Amino acid sequence: MKCYNCDVVLNDVPGEISLAFAIAGCQLGCRGCFWQSLQAASVYELSDELFVEKLMHVRDFISCVLFYGGEWQLTELVSKLKIAHEQGLKTCLYTGRQFISDKICQHLDFIKTGAYREDLGGLTSPITNQRLTSLVTGEDLTHLFQHVLPISGRRAV
Numbered sequence: 001m002k003c004y005n006c007d008v009v010l011n012d013v014p015g016e017i018s019l020a021f022a023i024a025g026c027q028l029g030c031r032g033c034f035w036q037s038l039q040a041a042s043v044y045e046l047s048d049e050l051f052v053e054k055l056m057h058v059r060d061f062i063s064c065v066l067f068y069g070g071e072w073q074l075t076e077l078v079s080k081l082k083i084a085h086e087q088g089l090k091t092c093l094y095t096g097r098q099f100i101s102d103k104i105c106q107h108l109d110f111i112k113t114g115a116y117r118e119d120l121g122g123l124t125s126p127i128t129n130q131r132l133t134s135l136v137t138g139e140d141l142t143h144l145f146q147h148v149l150p151i152s153g154r155r156a157v
């Protein structure tokens with residue numbers, strides 16, 4: 001599995017601190033998607049061993065592992081989702097697709113579905129087509145993103 005980068009993120013899964021992996025190989029080509037900025041970036045092989053090593057570096061600070069893509073590499077993604085659960089971590093997948101294989105979903109706690117559309121915006125837009133769902137409870141969590149002001153709209157109090 002090829003990976004562009006990984007980083008700890010605070011806002012992409014409500015109530016969780018996530019180690020997020022941007023996986024290379026998305027073929028959807030959604031206009032305006034942040035993925036376009038990654039196309040020229042270098043990639044590295046995210047083996048299971050390296051994945052565990054990265055988890056161990058931040059294990060005490062995170063509660064979730066997030067994959068931006070990777071569903072096109074079913075076997076490798078499922079392997080990493082299983083490892084994350086074995087470490088007591090929650091799991092999330094961000095995908096531009098509407099439907100994902102049950103072979104993946106059975107190892108997820110959260111999933112973000114829906115292609116990015118510039119005219120509808122991302123999860124913070126009240127008219128977005130994208131949805132973040134808890135697969136544990138079935139609850140649509142999208143509304144939790146729509147109370148966050150964009151950086152440019154924030155004011156000091």
